[in-house]
Amino acid sequence: MSFERIASRTVWEGKIATVRVDRFRFEDGEEAEREIVEHPGAVAVVAHDGERIFLVRQPREPVNEPALLELPAGKLDEEGEDPLATAKRELAEEVGKGARTWRRLTSFYTSPGFADEECHLYLATDLYDEGADAGEEERIEIVEVALADLDQVIQECRDAKTLAGLLWFRAYGD
Amino acid sequence: MSFERIASRTVWEGKIATVRVDRFRFEDGEEAEREIVEHPGAVAVVAHDGERIFLVRQPREPVNEPALLELPAGKLDEEGEDPLATAKRELAEEVGKGARTWRRLTSFYTSPGFADEECHLYLATDLYDEGADAGEEERIEIVEVALADLDQVIQECRDAKTLAGLLWFRAYGD
Numbered sequence: 501m502s503f504e505r506i507a508s509r510t511v512w513e514g515k516i517a518t519v520r521v522d523r524f525r526f527e528d529g530e531e532a533e534r535e536i537v538e539h540p541g542a543v544a545v546v547a548h549d550g551e552r553i554f555l556v557r558q559p560r561e562p563v564n565e566p567a568l569l570e571l572p573a574g575k576l577d578e579e580g581e582d583p584l585a586t587a588k589r590e591l592a593e594e595v596g597k598g599a600r601t602w603r604r605l606t607s608f609y610t611s612p613g614f615a616d617e618e619c620h621l622y623l624a625t626d627l628y629d630e631g632a633d634a635g636e637e638e639r640i641e642i643v644e645v646a647l648a649d650l651d652q653v654i655q656e657c658r659d660a661k662t663l664a665g666l667l668w669f670r671a672y673g674d
Numbered sequence: 675m676s677f678e679r680i681a682s683r684t685v686w687e688g689k690i691a692t693v694r695v696d697r698f699r700f701e702d703g704e705e706a707e708r709e710i711v712e713h714p715g716a717v718a719v720v721a722h723d724g725e726r727i728f729l730v731r732q733p734r735e736p737v738n739e740p741a742l743l744e745l746p747a748g749k750l751d752e753e754g755e756d757p758l759a760t761a762k763r764e765l766a767e768e769v770g771k772g773a774r775t776w777r778r779l780t781s782f783y784t785s786p787g788f789a790d791e792e793c794h795l796y797l798a799t800d801l802y803d804e805g806a807d808a809g810e811e812e813r814i815e816i817v818e819v820a821l822a823d824l825d826q827v828i829q830e831c832r833d834a835k836t837l838a839g840l841l842w843f844r845a846y847g848d
Contacts, residue, residue, distance in 0.1 A: 502740055503733050512686035512693055514709040516788050519686055519693055524735050526813065535688040536736040537711055539788070559677050560786040561698050562710040566676055568786055575787070608834045611784040611791055612734040612742055613749070614690050614713070619834070639700065654845070660784045660793070660834040667841035671828070 502527050516575070517615075539617035543587040544573040544661040546605070546669045547597055547624040548647065553669075554595040554627075555653070555662070557641040569643060569653065571662045573619075583620040591624055592631030595642050599624035605668055610660055619661050625674060676701050690749070691789075713791035717761040718747040718835040720779070720843045721771055721798040722821065727843075728769040728801075729827070729836070731815040743817060743827065745836045747793075757794040765798055766805030769816050773798035779842055784834060793835050799848060 507523040518538040525531050547554045557567045574590035576583060584602060591597050605621045645653050650670055657663045681697040692712040699705050721728045731741045748764035750757060758776060765771050779795045819827050824844055831837045 503735060505735070511688070514685070514693070514695070516709050517693070517711060519688070519691070519711075521688070522735065526733070534735045535690050537691060537693075537789070539785075542787075559700070560783070561677060561679070561696065561708045562788060562790045563783050563786045563792070564790070568783070570786075606829070606831070606837070608832050608837050609734070609737050609742070610834045611713075611789065612737045612744075612833055613716075614736060615711070615785065615789065616736045616738070617785055618737070651845075654842075655780070657780070658782050659786055660782045660838055663780070663782050663838045664834055664841065667838065667845055668828075670845055671825075671841055 506531070535614060537615040537617075539575075539615055540578070541576040541583070542573060542610075542617060542619045542661070543576070543583045543590060543622060544571040544619055544665055545587050545591050545622045545624050546571060546665045547591055547595065547599060547627060548669075549625075549627045550647075552644040552646055553650070553666070554597060555643045555645055556594050557643050559639055565658065567641075568659050569657065569662065570659045571665050573661060584622065587620070587622045587624070594640055596629060596631045597624070597627045598630035600626035600628070605665070608664065621661070621665050621668065623669065623674065680705070709788060711789040711791075713749075713789055714752070715750040715757070716747060716784075716791060716793045716835070717750070717757045717764060717796060718745040718793055718839050719761050719765050719796045719798050720745060720839045721765055721769065721773060721801060722843075723799075723801050724821075726818045726820055727824070727840070728771060729817045729819055730768050731817050733813055739832070741815075742833050743831065743836065744833045745839050747835060758796065761794070761796045761798070768814055770803060770805045771798070771801045772804035774800035774802070777848075779839070782838065795835070795839050795842065797843065797848065
């Protein structure tokens with residue numbers, strides 16, 4: 501079932517998200533309106549040194565929980581930014597690490613029913629210390645998790661990208 | 675790092691999503707505004723009969739791809755609807771199946787940086803036929819995937835909840 505966009509209007513424009521209402525025509529001739537939240541896209545990084553995975557705990561105001569345990573992650577700075585560059589920046593800023601080996605694992609849409617956010621998932625290994633200001637600016641606590649505790653962290657995980665990333669690493673390793 | 679909401683205003687109200695701009699005060703005294711997309715919450719179902727997993731392929735207008743392969747899924751009808759009831763309805767409507775055994779696997783936030791959408795993941799087994807109108811109304815194609823092909827489907831998956839659900843099932847089974 502294919503479709504084409506036949507109209508689009510922006511109904512709200514914010515700093516992170518913009519909301520459009522678009523009208524689509526499907527190949528059977530029917531038309532429908534859809535609310536779409538625009539997002540610049542994001543990255544998330546599974547970074548480990550063979551013994552520990554480096555995660556972060558940070559306040560997530562939208563979900564009314566004190567803090568979520570997550571992969572180091574962040575938004576693309578501008579449309580078209582290379583996701584790998586974003587991943588390197590976020591790993592340095594959030595957990596103070598660089599990595600000599602980077603691999604893209606997969607990309608996925610976080611909530612394709614109403615948002616266009618695409619998240620690019622990376623594996624970072626051969627780590628070294630980098631980024632002295634890590635965590636200071638973003639109210640972020642660094643959490644080192646032993647690989648032996650991976651299943652427990654997965655069971656307690658409440659963040660989609662982190663769940664996908666940790667489960668992917670558990671399934672396929674490096 | 676804890677925080678409290680000190681102000682909230684709705685800037686756009688749609689059929690699926692509502693956007694608020696909330697002001698928060700953190701425990702260090704600093705204040706910040708956050709854009710928050712409200713969502714009623716959702717469910718997704720890993721349903722299999724021991725040989726096949728039942729997925730759906732449907733148009734996802736926000737992401738500009740012809741169709742995504744996903745778990746049967748849907749929004750909670752109203753705030754406070756029992757997610758299990760939603761899961762049963764969606765499995766019947768989308769793939770025409772009921773299940774004698776239901777288990778909640780986990781719950782996660784799809785994009786906690788800007789949206790409050792929580793997705794509840796279920797496992798449905800001991801399946802039987804139900805829901806004669808499956809797929810008709812939602813432009814949905816039912817896709818049966820052999821369990822032997824699970825890794826291939828995971829590699830190609832572009833939807834966060836589906837990726838999390840299939841990887842969870844691959845890791846922990848029933």
